[in-house]
Amino acid sequence: MAYEGQPVPFVGPLIEALLGNSVAPGGVMSAELYNVFGAMHGTIMVFMGIVPAAFAAFGNYVVPLQIGAVDMAFPRVNMASFWSFFLGCVIMTVSFFIPGGAAQAGWTSYSPLASVIPTDGQTYWLIGMIMLITSSLLGAVNFIVTIINLRAPGMTWLRLPFFVWAQFVTAFLLLLAFPPLEAAGIMQLMDRVIETSFFLPTGLVVGGQDVDVSGGGSPLLWQHLFWFLAHPEVYVLVLPGMGIVAEIIANNTRKPIWGYKYLVGSVVVLGFLAFIVWAHHMYMTGMGTVISAFFQTTTLIISIPSIIILTCLFISLWGGSIRFNTPMLFALAFLPMFGIGGLTGLPLGFNFSDVALHDSYYVIAHFHYVVAPGTIFAIFAGVYYWFPKMTGRIMNEFLGRVHFWGSLIFMNLIFMPMFAQGMAGMSRRMSDGGATYSLANPDNADITVGALGDTIMGLNVSISAAAWAMLIAQLPFIFNLFWSVKHGEKVKSDNPWQATTLEWETPTPPPHGNFTKEIKVYRDPYEYSVPGAKEDFTPQAQPAK
Amino acid sequence: MEIPYTVKPRPDTGLYNAKLGIWLFLASEVMLFGALFSSYVLLRVGAEPGTWSMGLMDIYVGAGNTMVLIASSMFVVLAWAQLKQGNLAGYKKWKWATIACAVLFLMVKWSYEWPSKFAHYDVWLNDAKVLHEKFEKGYHETASHIEPGGAAHDNTDAHDGDVEKYIEGIYTTRFFKESSVTSEDEFKKAWENGTLALSGHINSYEEAQIDFSITRWKADFGVSRADATKVLAKFSEDKADKLLQDGGELYEKTDYDTAKLAEYELGQAGFTVALSVAGYETIKKHPWMWGTKRVNEDIGGKPRVKSLVFGLDETQHHQEITLDVGDIKRLSAYEPKHSTFFGIYYTITGLHALHVFGGILIMLYNMLPVGLALWHKDREQYTNRIETFGLFWHFVDLVWIFLFPILYIL
Numbered sequence: 042m043a044y045e046g047q048p049v050p051f052v053g054p055l056i057e058a059l060l061g062n063s064v065a066p067g068g069v070m071s072a073e074l075y076n077v078f079g080a081m082h083g084t085i086m087v088f089m090g091i092v093p094a095a096f097a098a099f100g101n102y103v104v105p106l107q108i109g110a111v112d113m114a115f116p117r118v119n120m121a122s123f124w125s126f127f128l129g130c131v132i133m134t135v136s137f138f139i140p141g142g143a144a145q146a147g148w149t150s151y152s153p154l155a156s157v158i159p160t161d162g163q164t165y166w167l168i169g170m171i172m173l174i175t176s177s178l179l180g181a182v183n184f185i186v187t188i189i190n191l192r193a194p195g196m197t198w199l200r201l202p203f204f205v206w207a208q209f210v211t212a213f214l215l216l217l218a219f220p221p222l223e224a225a226g227i228m229q230l231m232d233r234v235i236e237t238s239f240f241l242p243t244g245l246v247v248g249g250q251d252v253d254v255s256g257g258g259s260p261l262l263w264q265h266l267f268w269f270l271a272h273p274e275v276y277v278l279v280l281p282g283m284g285i286v287a288e289i290i291a292n293n294t295r296k297p298i299w300g301y302k303y304l305v306g307s308v309v310v311l312g313f314l315a316f317i318v319w320a321h322h323m324y325m326t327g328m329g330t331v332i333s334a335f336f337q338t339t340t341l342i343i344s345i346p347s348i349i350i351l352t353c354l355f356i357s358l359w360g361g362s363i364r365f366n367t368p369m370l371f372a373l374a375f376l377p378m379f380g381i382g383g384l385t386g387l388p389l390g391f392n393f394s395d396v397a398l399h400d401s402y403y404v405i406a407h408f409h410y411v412v413a414p415g416t417i418f419a420i421f422a423g424v425y426y427w428f429p430k431m432t433g434r435i436m437n438e439f440l441g442r443v444h445f446w447g448s449l450i451f452m453n454l455i456f457m458p459m460f461a462q463g464m465a466g467m468s469r470r471m472s473d474g475g476a477t478y479s480l481a482n483p484d485n486a487d488i489t490v491g492a493l494g495d496t497i498m499g500l501n502v503s504i505s506a507a508a509w510a511m512l513i514a515q516l517p518f519i520f521n522l523f524w525s526v527k528h529g530e531k532v533k534s535d536n537p538w539q540a541t542t543l544e545w546e547t548p549t550p551p552p553h554g555n556f557t558k559e560i561k562v563y564r565d566p567y568e569y570s571v572p573g574a575k576e577d578f579t580p581q582a583q584p585a586k
Numbered sequence: 587m588e589i590p591y592t593v594k595p596r597p598d599t600g601l602y603n604a605k606l607g608i609w610l611f612l613a614s615e616v617m618l619f620g621a622l623f624s625s626y627v628l629l630r631v632g633a634e635p636g637t638w639s640m641g642l643m644d645i646y647v648g649a650g651n652t653m654v655l656i657a658s659s660m661f662v663v664l665a666w667a668q669l670k671q672g673n674l675a676g677y678k679k680w681k682w683a684t685i686a687c688a689v690l691f692l693m694v695k696w697s698y699e700w701p702s703k704f705a706h707y708d709v710w711l712n713d714a715k716v717l718h719e720k721f722e723k724g725y726h727e728t729a730s731h732i733e734p735g736g737a738a739h740d741n742t743d744a745h746d747g748d749v750e751k752y753i754e755g756i757y758t759t760r761f762f763k764e765s766s767v768t769s770e771d772e773f774k775k776a777w778e779n780g781t782l783a784l785s786g787h788i789n790s791y792e793e794a795q796i797d798f799s800i801t802r803w804k805a806d807f808g809v810s811r812a813d814a815t816k817v818l819a820k821f822s823e824d825k826a827d828k829l830l831q832d833g834g835e836l837y838e839k840t841d842y843d844t845a846k847l848a849e850y851e852l853g854q855a856g857f858t859v860a861l862s863v864a865g866y867e868t869i870k871k872h873p874w875m876w877g878t879k880r881v882n883e884d885i886g887g888k889p890r891v892k893s894l895v896f897g898l899d900e901t902q903h904h905q906e907i908t909l910d911v912g913d914i915k916r917l918s919a920y921e922p923k924h925s926t927f928f929g930i931y932y933t934i935t936g937l938h939a940l941h942v943f944g945g946i947l948i949m950l951y952n953m954l955p956v957g958l959a960l961w962h963k964d965r966e967q968y969t970n971r972i973e974t975f976g977l978f979w980h981f982v983d984l985v986w987i988f989l990f991p992i993l994y995i996l
Contacts, residue, residue: 111587114603182610190596190603191589220614221621228625228933236877237922237929239625243634253878255918257637257926262628266621554587 045473050509064142075472076145077162081137083148084166087274088173089130091412094420095281096215097126097180100208103427104184106544106551107202109193109560109582114186122179129172136165147470149271152240152263156232157247167230174223177215184212193543195562199305200581202542202566203298206305207284210312211277218273218316225266232258239263261326268319276315278412279379280308282419283350286372289426290354292540293369294361295577297567300353307346307353314343324395333392340390347383351376367441371422374449375415382410385460400470403463406456414452421448421518428522429537433549434529440521447514454507458500465497474501539578541568546582593967608974612981619985622934626992629926635772636761636781639927640996642920647699648994651691652986658687659983662976669969674961677972681953684979688946695939703920703928704874707788709896709909710916714780720907724784725749728901750777756900757782785899788873789906792866792892794885796845798837799860800852803830807856817855821848839864842890862886875919881911931993938989941982948975 046069049056053068064074105113113119136143141160144150155163188209192201201209228239236254240263243256291298298304320328320336354376363369385407388394398404421444429435467475476482480492536545547556560582568579595602601609630638661684668676711717729752754773762769776782803814811830819826822836829836836859837845849859863885881891889911897904918924922932951957952972961968 112589114589114591115607116589118607178611178614182607182614185610186603186607189599190591190601190606216610216614217617220618221624224618224621224625227937228929231922231929231933235922238926239629239929253916255916255923255925257629257633258929259628259632262625265628266625269621 045476060137060142070472072472073142073145076147076470077137077142079470080144080147080150080166081133084133084144084170086412087148087278088170089133091278091416091420092177092215093126095285095416095423096208096211096277097122099204099281099285099420099423099427100180100184100211102431103544104205104208105187105191106430106547106555107205107542108188108191108196109543109546109556109562110187110191111554111556113183114191115183118179118183122176122183125172125179126176129169129176132165132169132172136162136169139165149267150229150263151267152229152232152258152260153242153245153247155263156229156240157245157252164230164233167226167233171223171226171230174219174226177219178223181212181216181219184208185216188212193560193562196543196581197562199302200562200565202284203287203301203304203308204281204284206308207280207287210308211280213312214273214277214280214315218270218277221266222270225263229263261323261328264323264326265320268322269316272319272322273315275408275411276311278416280311282375282379282416283308283354285419285423285426286375287354288540288542289368289372289422290357291567291569292426292538293364293366293372294358295364295569296357296361297565297569298353299356299359300349301565301567303349304353307349311343311346311350314339314346318343321390321395324392325399330392337390337392341387344383344387344390351380351383366425367436367438367445368422368426370442370445371418371425374445375418375422378410378414378418378452382407382412382415385410398463400468401463402459402467402469405469406459406463409456409459413456414449418448421445424522426538427544428525428529429532429549430544430547431550432526432529433532434525435532435537436525436529437521440517444514444518444521447517448511451507451511451514455504455511458504462493462497462500465493466491467493467497474498536580539576541578541580542566543581546580593964593970602970604970604974605977608977612977615981615985619934619937619988622930622937623988623992626930626934629930633926635768636757636776637925637927639760639925640763641760643994644699645994647694648990651694652990654687654691654694655983655986658684658691659980661687662979666969666972666976669965669972672965678953681949685946685949685953688942688949692939692942692946695935700932701874705787705872706785706920707876707896708783708785708918708920708924709894709914710783711780711909711913712915713913714778716913717780717782717784718777720784720909721749721753721782724898724905724907725752725901728752728905731902753777753782784896784907784909786904787897788871788876788894789897789904790868790870790895791873791881792868794842794863794888794890794892795839795865795867796837796842796885797835797862797864798840798845798848799835799862800829800833801858801860802833804856804858809854809856814855814857817851818857820851842885860886863888866892875921876917877919877923878914878917881914881917934989934993938982938985941985945975945979945982948978 048054048068049065049070053065056070056074057065057068060074064071064077070078101113101119105111133143139161141162143162144155144166145160146155146158146163150163150166188201188205228237231237232239232241238254238256238258240260241252241254241256241258242260245252245254245256287298287304318336318339320332321340324333324336358373365373385403389398389404389407425436425441462475467478471477475493475498478491478493479485479498480488480494481498482492485492532549535547535549538545543560543562544551546558546560561584562581563583563585564579564581566581568574568581570577571579589603590596591601591603593602595605599606661680665677665680665684668674668680711720726749729749754770754777757773757776758765758769761772800818805811809817815826815830818830822829825834828834836848845861849861852859881889881894883890891911893911894909895906896909897906920928922929952975958968960971
């Protein structure tokens with residue numbers, strides 16, 4: 042967005058005013074500030090954005106409704122989870138404004154860099170992470186207990202909407218994958234604060250000086266503990282999205298989800314496999330071919346349930362009388378976008394092709410296709426879909442469409458070129474946007490292979506423009522969200538989408554205690570267009586004759 | 587609105603909410619401690635030969651604490667059983683016993699085990715020749731008294747004051763348990779390169795006495811003359827004006843803390859000061875948790891500590907040697923930064939101790955009127971609460987049962 046030595050367009054002066062002119066003199070981003078933004082963008086999006094939105098917010102609101110429960114099982118644990126999250130967010134945000142700025146060592150916080158970096162931001166990051174992790178653990182316990190113990194009479198396991206299944210598996214991932222990162226965070230904190238050497242090897246030299254520590258630690262240990270969380274975390278990010286999309290597709294195709302049991306089976310298998318693929322992020326660390334081969338194999342196996350899920354959702358469209366409303370548009374866009382994200386992951390899962398693509402823009406493009414037009418589109422879909430339940434009003438359809446098409450087009454214009462950049466060899470995490478390796482750089486005059494051509498460098502320009510356009514495309518959504526609360530079209534019934542699941546059995550918006558009548562479940566979650574039925578949907582709570 | 591199954595179990599799952607919740611919480615705790623135990627394995631397996639200490643823990647104390655925790659685990663069940671029978675007095679009796687065990691456990695750890703380590707040092711020297719001299723001086727007498735085969739260490743065949751053999755015995759026991767080709771090779775390398783450490787206690791040391799003078803006051807620093815005089819008056823009431831005008835000596839032969847505090851406060855008020863070491867005085871003390879930086883900190887070109895009198899381990903009468911700070915490469919107490927072994931030792935036992943401490947707080951809460959109010963309102967729910975606490979407490983006990991062998995015995 043900003044080129045080396047040039048002020049950041051539009052917001053440069055604001056950055057200078059907020060963060061001080063040592064990190065952004067005249068609105069020009071320093072390399073340190075670039076690293077801060079890189080590290081904190083990842084952290085904020087993953088731990089303060091998608092997890093709380095897709096898992097905690099939708100989960101808290103929709104899961105008790107869909108299983109026919111009066112509330113979450115432990116309201117006070119829920120509150121503790123929220124305040125712990127809040128405190129973590131405050132610590133993370135405050136760290137931008139302390140001397141030296143926020144964390145700079147990437148969202149992965151690799152040691153030894155993260156252990157020896159002198160600014161306090163790195164320490165704030167660790168303390169903030171420990172708070173956020175605690176919050177997720179408390180939330181996960183609450184979700185699992187709620188789903189196991191508070192299901193309404195008749196709500197058997199295979200009558201649960203797929204969204205609930207997705208949240209259930211997600212909660213287990215959080216519960217079991219996060220603690221190792223908490224342990225690792227404590228150890229890295231000790232490395233930073235009381236000079237232990239958990240992640241510092243013997244003979245470490247920083248800036249030409251021997252570091253006065255005992256050494257004997259292992260940087261690889263951090264990576265193992267980190268990715269043991271962070272790979273399951275990828276599924277934490279995407280499973281709730283898949284759940285939302287499944288709900289909306291079933292509702293708007295007016296037919297049952299194709300292969301509900303396959304979906305459930307796949308998501309459970311996915312949950313198990315998610316724990317044994319983590320080291321595919323570490324092929325380049327020299328951990329050995331045997332270990333790499335193992336993780337390559339498990340990584341390819343895990344693509345099977347993912348593909349089953351996607352295929353079931355695609356087949357569900359077949360023969361449906363599809364309603365193309367805004368939530369459905371986002372849900373439909375999720376499928377190919379997540380598909381691109383998933384398929385471009387295969388070359389990264391293979392050892393031999395990862396060697397070339399590792400840490401390049403290709404990786405950036407790949408995982409953003411999974412979480413940005415993937416999960417974030419699913420979150421948008423969920424907001425448009427459940428907004429009438431929360432407020433009793435429908436969001437404006439025209440603005441929704443503008444938002445959708447703008448987002449879809451610019452999202453692709455941002456991330457699609459990055460595949461090309463990555464394959465051309467552009468590394469990620471470079472404060473000069475790859476200029477060091479550019480052919481235009483006089484130092485590279487004698488390089489004939491591997492330098493970045495003008496075409497590749499030029500893509501930075503179109504990507505930047507698309508990113509600004511992407512921001513503008515969100516304005517209709519933001520306006521729509523707040524405007525519709527008061528002025529949106531009123532719903533005519535408690536079930537405006539004519540859906541089958543239990544959340545539409547409540548008054549709108551649901552009162553304290555959720556349901557005003559006795560809830561009992563008689564049938565499967567997606568009984569749309571049942572032959573012989575009076576209407577094209579048969580709610581789960583409708584008694585059998 | 588009433589949340590179902592808070593007290594009675596749900597028929598098809600057989601669990602009330604809190605019991606399911608605590609099991610899930612414990613599952614996450616298993617992952618937390620599991621990650622730390624895995625880290626222990628990885629660090630230990632990856633440690634270079636001659637760096638992973640063994641046998642430094644007092645097994646008898648550890649075993650005693652294990653018994654204390656196991657007893658407390660039993661008491662917590664007995665307390666719950668009394669509640670089940672509706673006997674509040676019996677419950678309180680066993681609960682106090684549990685709390686007593688937990689407190690005893692922490693006292694042993696926090697007032698004996700850890701502090702004794704904080705005052706115990708390893709010192710590495712820069713020069714192999716100096717190290718050999720120190721070994722010779724410190725261990726000659728002890729090594730001469732050890733007969734072949736009759737040594738404190740089974741694998742020591744030292745005799746006639748062969749210090750190298752005697753040190754090899756200590757080294758082998760600590761890092762390899764028993765003698766092998768590897769241990770012999772590693773010792774030879776370490777002996778020749780001088781990478782062995784001297785272990786023991788600091789019995790006394792020579793610390794700097796500092797002359798402190800003010801060289802000048804910067805009028806353009808941004809502090810008014812009156813304020814600067816006020817700050818200076820805190821340190822020297824009568825001479826403040828004169829010192830501000832002309833500079834001069836503020837303290838003669840003062841101690842480090844006084845000098846550093848004055849340096850900081852006067853620096854904030856725009857003074858330039860000069861610190862120099864006037865001499866050293868001997869202080870008889872067993873200091874805690876000193877590091878290399880603590881002893882060789884530069885004060886006007888001289889180190890803060892000049893020399894240490896070091897009482898050596900594994901000698902008769904804790905033979906003392908004098909170590910010149912200039913010879914010291916690294917000095918560390920048996921604290922977390924000493925080595926990865928102590929790092930993981932303090933992390934796991936510390937996190938475990940934190941769980942014990944949290945457990946004590948919860949038990950006390952349940953015993954206070956505010957906690958007991960639930961008993962008078964709903965006996966079954968209170969009993970459930972004690973049951974779920976018991977599950978947690980057993981888990982804490984179980985962690986220790988894994989932790990004791992891997993950190994104390996192996």
